Amino acid sequence: MSLNIRVIAPDGLIWDTTAEGIVLPSLTGQLGILTGHAPLITSLEIGILRIKVNSKWTPIIVLGGFAVIMNDEVQVLISGVEEVIKEDYAKAKDILSKAKKDLDLAKTTKEIIDASQELKIASAKVKAFKFI
Amino acid sequence: MVQLARTLAALVGSAACASAFMGPAVTSFSGVRVVDNVDAVVASPARRSVVTPRMGGKENAIRQRIVTVNNTKKITTAMRLVAAAKVRRAQDAVLRTRPFSETLQSIFGALIAQLGKENLDLPLLNAREVKNVLLVGLSGDRGLCGAYNSYAIKKTEARGNELTAQGYNVEYVTIGKKISQYFKRRSDTYTVKRAFDCGQAPNAAEASAIAQELLSDYLSGEFDSVEIVYTKFVSLIASEPSIRTLLPLSIRGIEDETDEIFQLTTQGGKFTVDREEAEPVENAEIPQDLIFEQDPIQILNSILPLYLDGQILRMLQESVAAELAARMASMGAASDNAADLAKRLSLQYNRARQASVTQELLEIVAGADAAQSGAK
Numbered sequence: 001m002s003l004n005i006r007v008i009a010p011d012g013l014i015w016d017t018t019a020e021g022i023v024l025p026s027l028t029g030q031l032g033i034l035t036g037h038a039p040l041i042t043s044l045e046i047g048i049l050r051i052k053v054n055s056k057w058t059p060i061i062v063l064g065g066f067a068v069i070m071n072d073e074v075q076v077l078i079s080g081v082e083e084v085i086k087e088d089y090a091k092a093k094d095i096l097s098k099a100k101k102d103l104d105l106a107k108t109t110k111e112i113i114d115a116s117q118e119l120k121i122a123s124a125k126v127k128a129f130k131f132i
Numbered sequence: 133m134v135q136l137a138r139t140l141a142a143l144v145g146s147a148a149c150a151s152a153f154m155g156p157a158v159t160s161f162s163g164v165r166v167v168d169n170v171d172a173v174v175a176s177p178a179r180r181s182v183v184t185p186r187m188g189g190k191e192n193a194i195r196q197r198i199v200t201v202n203n204t205k206k207i208t209t210a211m212r213l214v215a216a217a218k219v220r221r222a223q224d225a226v227l228r229t230r231p232f233s234e235t236l237q238s239i240f241g242a243l244i245a246q247l248g249k250e251n252l253d254l255p256l257l258n259a260r261e262v263k264n265v266l267l268v269g270l271s272g273d274r275g276l277c278g279a280y281n282s283y284a285i286k287k288t289e290a291r292g293n294e295l296t297a298q299g300y301n302v303e304y305v306t307i308g309k310k311i312s313q314y315f316k317r318r319s320d321t322y323t324v325k326r327a328f329d330c331g332q333a334p335n336a337a338e339a340s341a342i343a344q345e346l347l348s349d350y351l352s353g354e355f356d357s358v359e360i361v362y363t364k365f366v367s368l369i370a371s372e373p374s375i376r377t378l379l380p381l382s383i384r385g386i387e388d389e390t391d392e393i394f395q396l397t398t399q400g401g402k403f404t405v406d407r408e409e410a411e412p413v414e415n416a417e418i419p420q421d422l423i424f425e426q427d428p429i430q431i432l433n434s435i436l437p438l439y440l441d442g443q444i445l446r447m448l449q450e451s452v453a454a455e456l457a458a459r460m461a462s463m464g465a466a467s468d469n470a471a472d473l474a475k476r477l478s479l480q481y482n483r484a485r486q487a488s489v490t491q492e493l494l495e496i497v498a499g500a501d502a503a504q505s506g507a508k
Binding site: 008009028064070079080 | 229232233236416422423425430435
């Protein structure tokens with residue numbers, strides 16, 4: 001038994017694969033799904049989505065969306081993805097520290113929202129390196 | 133006798149001046165050709181020994197023009213083919229968006245059916261009294277595509293003026309270099325809130341950046357309605373500037389929407405487009421015991437922005453496809469015109485050449501005659 005996983009962004013299918021398990025960055029915390037899960041719908045935050053194929057985790061950064069789980073099918077609709085590339089660790093850390101600074105400097109509400117989004121993406125990216 | 137010789141010399145001199153003056157004047161459309169012509173003039177004494185009839189400035193000018201026209205034709209033909217290849221790519225991109233929009237639509241429809249339309253209190257769906265309107269205009273980044281850009285700009289401007297006349301406060305968001313330039317130049321009449329580039333192949337990141345800005349403008353209460361003017365891609369020869377309300381969203385619009393796909397095909401060696409309406413999407417079957425990990429309202433709140441993302445991406449893609457189609461058409465027309473012009477020019481060239489051949493023959497015959505009568 002395995003899960004069928006479809007990760008779809010507006011400009012195309014990103015993953016269509018079977019996996020042993022998936023961890024979703026839901027709005028209310030990390031959410032692990034295994035086969036035989038009850039039907040469920042959840043919103044997703046900016047964060048790390050990872051799937052387990054052949055006992056190996058593969059992470060990807062999703063930029064918010066939602067997921068539906070029904071009959072061992074996981075449909076994940078997201079507004080976009082950022083890939084995690086092994087070599088970029090130092091760069092990701094730089095971006096994270098820059099994002100932190102930007103958030104401190106932000107004044108208007110809009111700037112704060114933008115900066116905190118950047119920060120979320122950057123910190124998710126840095127955390128994702130744990131899973132490669 | 134001396135008097136006659138002087139006038140003759142003067143005439144010949146003035147004629148030479150005239151031709152020297154006329155040479156560059158005829159070919160003054162490009163500096164390069166003028167230089168070529170000077171070369172020809174300089175080289176002409178050497179040509180006297182050649183057997184072929186001596187070409188005057190006029191023939192050379194025409195010959196040069198034929199070469200340029202043919203070169204231009206090569207460029208326009210190439211541009212047309214490039215545009216055709218890109219239309220194909222645009223069409224593939226549209227097909228790739230289908231799984232997203234279909235899944236989204238089916239799940240949204242099912243959720244709404246289960247939750248009931250009445251007890252939804254979502255800011256994105258609630259129409260409020262409209263005072264400030266944000267008008268989004270979409271054009272291309274580049275020219276040489278016929279009237280595509282100017283149609284898009286005119287339509288946006290007309291809609292903006294219409295809304296202003298109705299007493300709404302209108303501000304603009306422009307997507308695409310052409311329309312951004314146009315509105316920027318008229319910044320004393322129009323308030324441009326933001327300008328984006330359109331690009332040649334819109335992707336999800338661009339669309340969602342635009343969607344996010346529009347959403348925050350709407351949700352912050354700064355604007356009560358967001359409209360977009362985009363170009364609907366109908367066929368390779370027709371496109372339709374259209375207006376749509378982006379925000380607030382309407383449930384009906386999301387549920388009833390059917391997708392149209394267009395496909396570039398070749399028929400008898402010519403490009404054509406098939407446009408077909410996709411089957412309406414059926415609602416997903418959602419079991420009654422579905423667990424809502426969060427509040428249903430919160431879940432819908434995360435679905436709706438995705439829908440907006442998809443919509444904007446789709447409109448960007450349609451507009452780009454329309455732009456490419458317009459470029460194909462106008463470059464096709466330019467190639468045809470070039471072929472036509474080259475044909476007319478070569479007629480002119482042949483006529484001028486024939487005239488100089490005849491002229492030379494006459495001179496030879498007259499010379500021979502004169503020599504004969506002189507010998508007698």
